[in-house]
Amino acid sequence: MSGWVQQGYDEYAKRLPRECSLVLKEIAPGKRTKNSDIARIIKDEGDRMLAAIPHYAHVVSLDIPGKAWTTVELSHSLKRWQDSGQNVALLIGGPEGLADSVKTLAKESWSLSPLTFPHPLVRIIVAEQLYRAWSVLNNHPYHRE
Known part of the structure; x- marks a missing residue:
């Protein structure tokens, strides 16, 4: 990833x-060429994602x-996740999306937007939104409505 992505x-x-x-666990995307078997690539990516999920994690x-959650709704989800005592695995798919096996395992599905974002930007948005949700829960001045 570019330096600005990592810095953000x-x-x-x-x-x-x-x-x-x-904690970011990056799963390398499968190589895509003009003649790639995209279904196989998505399945392989999904298998690697599943292998990286901590046992008993909330997916x-x-x-x-x-x-699509508001910031306050995300803060309620964050509180619920923290209270459960489980690790939470937030899964972002490759360019073609998530494998069906990953979608099936997920207990919840969160949409950042109906817009399509570049994957490097998504990791920054997710990190910022989780920090914002945490700030709501802790009456931190970062989040102002």
Whole structure:
């Protein structure tokens, strides 16, 4: 990833306290060529994603058909996730989206927007929104309505 992407992600991830830490596990996308078997590539990416999920994690897919949350709704979800004591795995798919096996495992599906964002930007948006949701829960001045 470009330096600005890493810098943006790191800025918000480091702001989160230890009890709400954000850990990025990047799954390399499959190689795509003009004659690639896209269905196989998506399945392989999904298999690698599933293997990277911590045991007993609460899985949330990030997908356009998911639920679009307001910041306050996201903060309620964050609180619920924290109260559960489980790790939470937020899964973002490759260029063609998430494998069906990943979608099936997800307990929730979150849509950032009906717009399509470049994947590097998505990681920054997710990190910033999680920090914003945390700030709502903790009456931190970062979030102002």
